[in-house]
């Protein structure tokens with residue numbers, strides 16, 4: 001399966017995907033990396049792994065249509081079958097989402113539908129989890145639709161939250177969980193053990 005990874009920041013999830021692919025544990029080809037910030041570490045990680053990269057931002061284009069067309073052409077040229085969002089901070093254009101139904105996935109650093117939506121990213125999520133006194137947090141891997149963090153849930157995994165945890169402690173535990181799990185879910189999709197039937201996510205996720 002040809003995949004594209006979209007990222008904006010540190011790219012530690014991208015690195016996991018690269019490493020698991022290289023070790024032969026993840027049977028995919030990363031045929032494209034898309035980033036909106038060429039100075040971000042994720043860009044360097046992609047280049048170091050010799051993945052074709054596309055630096056693109058809507059601000060480079062006169063209209064959203066031209067921007068979307070450019071993105072769609074790049075995805076088509078790379079024969080991308082599954083798009084992985086790994087800390088991508090830009091909203092995808094609706095026409096792109098419509099062109100890849102149930103073929104775009106994201107990892108969110110909390111248990112959706114709690115602690116999702118606009119403004120719920122990075123440390124803001126973990127601060128909110130702490131402020132609410134949650135005993136657990138976790139990760140949600142979901143399909144992407146036109147609204148932030150709303151698409152069909154593929155897999156969730158919880159982590160404990162301790163009384164003495166800072167938001168940073170929670171963030172670290174959650175990120176570790178993402179590193180352990182995200183690539184395995186991608187593998188399950190590539191191997192068709194997770195699939196979509198009548199708009200519902202079916203199948204088993206086996207470690």
Ligand code: GRF
Pocket residue numbers: 007008009010011012013014042086087088107108109175178
């Ligand atoms: C992760 O916490 C993920 O949940 C969120 O963005 C962050 C990306 O981290 N979507 P990294 O760039 O992969 O290190």
